[in-house]
Amino acid sequence: MEKEIKKKKDTKVLDIKEATICEATAQMLKKAEKDGVETAFHRANTMKACPIGADSACCKHCSMGPCRLNAKDPYGKVGVCGATIDTIQARNFARMVATGAAAHTDHGMSMLDVFREVVNGNVKDYTIKDPIKLEALAKEIGIEVEGRETEDIAKDLYKELERTYTQVEGEIPFMKRVPEKTLETWRKHGVVPRGAMREIMEMMHRTHMGVDQHYENITKQSTRTALSDGWGGSMVATEISDILFGTPTPVRADVDMGCLKEDQVNVIIHGHEPNLFESMLDSVSDPTLIKAATDAGAEGINLVGMCCSGAEMISRHGIPHAGNFMSTETVLITGAVDAMGVDVQCIKQGLVKVAECYGTKLFTTNPRAHIEGAEHIEFEEHEPRKCTDAIVEMAIVRFKNRTLPVEIPNIKTTGIHGFSHEYINYMLGGTFRGSYTPLNDNIINGRIRGVAGVVGCTNPRVKQDYVHVELVKELIKKDVLVLQTGCSQISLAKAGLYKPEAAHLAGSGLREVCETVGMPPVLGVGSCVDNSRILIAAAEMVKVGGLGDCMADLPAAGAAPEWMSEKAISIGHYFVASGVYTVFGVTFPIVEETKFHKHLFEGLEEVGYGKWGFAKDPREMARLMIAHIDKKRKALGIDKARERVLMDMSDRRDLKAA
Ligand code: NFS
Ligand code: SF4
DSSP, X not given: OHHHHHHHHTSOOOOHHHHBSOHHHHHHHHHHHHHTOOOHHHHHHHOOOOHHHHTTOEEOSSTTOOEEOXXXXXXXXXXXXXXXXXXXXXHHXXXXXXXXXXXXXXXXXXXXXXXXXXXXTSOOSOOOSOHHHHHHHHHHTTOOOTTOOHHHHHHHHHHHHXXXXXXXXXXXXGGGGSOHHHHHHHHHHTOOOOOHHHHHHHHHHHTSTTSOOOHHHHHHHHHHHHHHIIIIIHHHHHHHHHHHHOOOOXXXXXXXXXXXXXXXXXXXXXXXXXXXXXXXXXXXXXXXXXXXXXXXXXXXXEEXXXXXXHHHHHHHHOOOEEEOGGGTTGGGGGSOEEEEEEOXXXXXXXXXXXXXXXXXXXXXXXXXXXXXXXXXXOOOTTSHHHHHHHHHHHHHHHHHTOXXXXXXXXXXXXXXXXXOHHHHHHHHSOSXXXXXXXXXXXXHTTSSOEEEEEOOOOOTTSOBTHHHHHHHHHHHHTTEEEEEOHHHHHHHHHTTTTSGGGGGGSOHHHHHHHHHHTOOSEEEOOSSTTHHHHHHHHHHHHHHSSSOSSGGGSSEEEEETTXXXXXXXXXHHHHHHHTOEEEEOSOOSSOTTSHHHHIIIIIHHHTTSOOEEEOSSHHHHHHHHHHHHHHHHHHHTOTTHHHHOSOOHHHHHHHHHO
8 A cells, every 4th residue: 555655646636625526525535545545536637538539539440540630620631441530420429329328228128138037937036016017018008908917918018128129120119108299200310219239230330440431321320229228228127127126206315425334234236237236135134144244243234325226226215325426436445335246337447456455345246247356246137146145245254354444424415316207297296197287387387497307427527526516506596397317316415405405496486396296306217227217207298288299399408417428428319319408518529610510519400309518517508408498488489488487377378379
């Protein structure tokens, strides 16, 4: 450790105040420096981002290159093969979409695998927890349900949903959920997805050297691929997880590192697929393991989540959440984590070294994701407890042998999580029947100005949580209702915006609605695959009526203010393709003033999609989103209503007449 401290002296010193607004993370960063431990914050501080890559002005798709173009003079040069800046950027962008879509889709397909095995009776550890949702979903996509056994319906549902991934030709099942006019636009442009496997395969083919070399045509396939994620792979992941593990309803839960307990065996699950976490929940509730823990001198076993499977578990079961993506290394610095089990996506390789420094046991569990230096215990759906029990046993051993002092930041915040689209429908509806009508009415009468999705990662290139928090505060102040997922949800939960009392931070109109319904001004809907819930909610709003006839008409906008992953690009692009103005922060991998830039930031909107936007500053981001929402209100003829706020019947008649 001493050697590392000495080394650090010659490098740039990390300014912790500029690195994060998360107090617990800041405390642990200070401790890290005392302990001579390095984190991604430190590395981001000394790693200068490659400027050519940042502009997406390089190509390494063949060995005649890699070719680098000049962002200052984008049309001054082409690649060895003649590829222009637009081709190169569109191809790089397309591959990010393909990778992100593949991640979500492979995750969704894994959930569907579990579902199939449960239905066939081969997996016994999970059951169908929400048969009502199963039936409703089956009915929605055209499966006969009357008088049939759940098991039979489930078999048909499996077969039907499998098409989301494997179908060679024709539209995927969830196209039935897309508002008619939005679907019409997609059909017109030829971007309705077939199976995700096919779309991703074609995307990879088209971006190979010497294939698709028109940025507009490449983008068309990016759109089709992204849609196979949002309305395909991700949506199946969400729906099947709800059916297997329960559909979220509001639940009170704690976030932040104060969720760790010094006198208990602390186990963290960090990753994306809920089945690992669900089985771990069984393991930590097992009397034999609890007894082993108390025999080792612990008060019990404390299970805590991180990142997206954590966001799912907080939403579904109220399991405490220790922090988002940029806190996964720092949480280990507490010395309190006895074991961390990880599966896929957003698992920093840097965790291995930090875990080593504090004697934390780090386990990989998924055959897709081993990490050098971490122990691998494979998680197998037919016998899931073998893996999760083993992790708990090792955690108990580590607890018994704790030697280093434990320092847990005494910080945690309570809030309400778990707003599935079904619950939003129920909550806003009347006594007898759920409905999105009151939401639409409140948008039409101007109490709610519009709806925003604020989602995505944290990224050490910007101050952790700061952009999320400032953006959301600004939006709710201006009466925009915010829906959230993933790491962004945790940023705002830590900042206290998931308490119903946070309604006082909202503008008067939104505040009134929140107080009437008893909801916080910010609604957490789950993990990143659960962005599909936002799509479904938006589609419902269109179907209810009064806010235009396609998703592009809605007074809505999206943002990923601190994004870092390729999955975020896929999500951003399916929101854009669905008709939403989507603003990204941090950096955008593109050279401005190129045709490709113009295409993403303007051209797509002109042909009926949404469009991309970019801003680093949260207030500027809010300004762009609100301007867009107001533009849509104006186009709908509901911009006048806002001045009056309260409406009576005659106002409504006037509106309809206008
Ligand atoms: Ni989403 Fe979840 Fe977090 Fe970003 Fe990573 S955990 S899937 S990619 S960092 S929000
Ligand atoms: Fe260069 Fe063209 Fe090869 Fe890309 S595909 S590396 S631009 S020669």
